[in-house]
Amino acid sequence: MRSVADVVEVVLDEVAVRDRVQRMMRNARREFLALVTPPFRVIAVEDAGRTPVHVSGANRTVYDRRVLEVPGIAELMRLHAQPGEDWRVHERVPMKLIVVDREIAVLSAVQADIGPPATMVVHRSSLLEALVGYFQFVWSEAVPLPFRQAPAGDHTSILPPEDQRLLALMLAGLPDRAIATHLGIGHRSVQRRVRQLMDLAGVSTRAQLGWQAHKHGWLTEDDDKAS
Known part of the structure; x- marks a missing residue:
């Protein structure tokens, strides 16, 4: 036993x-799942947007909205x-x-801003299965971000990259001033x-704009295939 x-x-x-975390990321082969949230004490914020590049299966990350409020992080992720x-x-x-690969998991047990960070490493077990299930739940409730690279030759979106990034930040819930900071433009420009995007979509609210953006593939393709 x-x-x-x-x-x-x-x-x-x-x-x-x-x-341990860096070794897990290097060894990931079939699947990589992550939940990312502040504070960034063990893993620097500039590394929070990086995931393994050699995973053959699902490579999915859910970010806390506050991560995108860090100046420059959205562009770094892109x-x-x-x-x-x-x-x-x-x-x-x-x-x-x-x-990683549904073989091992790492999760924080104590908020790092309260005291020394305590981290649990969980091996294959019913507890690990429960953590995967919890990730799936959070994933299903989250909003897609189109910062990933599209496959070569993929020109499905009619929007230029800067408008795709603006939509992504808007759907992530960032206020206009934060979006302006990320994009390096003025508040009124946002x-x-x-x-202009609402006029293009033929809608009158931002919620309708978000729905039309997903419907017409203005962000990324196949966002729901892994849900």
Whole structure:
């Protein structure tokens, strides 16, 4: 019979946690699932938008909306996006979680701003299956982000990249001023471009614009295939 120690390890040392996470990301082959939320004490914020590039199956990450409010992070995510990645954003992601190949998971047990970060490493078990199930639930409630690289020759969206990024940030729930900061444009320019997109879609509200954007494939393709 397996003991609790065979299923769950508790790691307190920040360096050990960082090394474990990086090793898991390097070793991911079939599937990579992650929930990303502040604060970024063990993994730097600039590394939060990076996922393994050699995963043959699902490569899915859900970001807390507050991550996108970090100046420059949205552009950094866009620059590091790789084909096959699927990213979504949720209003509030309650914990940090990484699951690799459904063989092993790492999750934070204590908020890092309260005290020394305690991290649990969970091996294959019913607990690991429950964590995968929880990830699937959060994923189903999250909004797609179109920062990933489209496959070569994919020209399905009629929108230029800057308008796709604007829509993504708007659907992620960022206020107009935060969107303006991310895109390096003025607040009024954001409002004007949103109005132009609404006119293009033939709608009168931003909620309707988001629905039409998904309907017409203005963001990314196949966002719902992995749900």
